[in-house]
Amino acid sequence: MTMFEVLPESGPDLLAIRVRGRLSREDYARLNPWLDEELVRNPRPAMLVDMRGFEGFEGPGALLDDMRSGVRHWNDLGRMALLGDHPWVAWMVSLVAPLMRAEIRYFGPDQQEAAWAWARQVRAAP
Structure with a gap:
């Protein structure tokens, strides 16, 4: 059973996926080629997970x-x-955010609209 799916809201400037359950190596064997292809076509998009x-x-x-x-x-x-919807995800984001070039932000389970709005904001070129 697939544990990740590309959401229909995905487009050139915003890659959107949903992950559920437990991710397997097979999931990554499908996710990584898709992500690689998207990044070649559209450098530095936003992503919502x-x-x-x-x-x-x-x-x-x-x-x-x-x-x-x-x-x-x-x-x-x-x-x-x-x-x-897990506190450990927020904790992980707080650890890696300062190390990443991308802006990264955690949104709780009741903040779906805010997450989409923030992800869709146009980011200035580096």
Whole structure:
């Protein structure tokens, strides 16, 4: 069963995905090529990741794939909105935000409209 999906609101300036349940290595095998292709076509888009219902990773291999993807695309996004329902996601965002080139912000489960509005704001070129 697919644990991530590209949302219909995705477009050239805003990549939007939903992740639920536990992400597997197979999920990353599908997600990474899609993300690579989008970033070639549209450099430094915003991204919204709806993580409500995300439960973690199916083993250390999937977690390692997530970390590799993050490192590979460390500077490729203009801004990233994470919409979640777990305090640990907010904590992780607070740790990595100062290290990223992209603006990154966490939004709680009742802040969906604010997350979309913030992600859709045009970011000035670096």
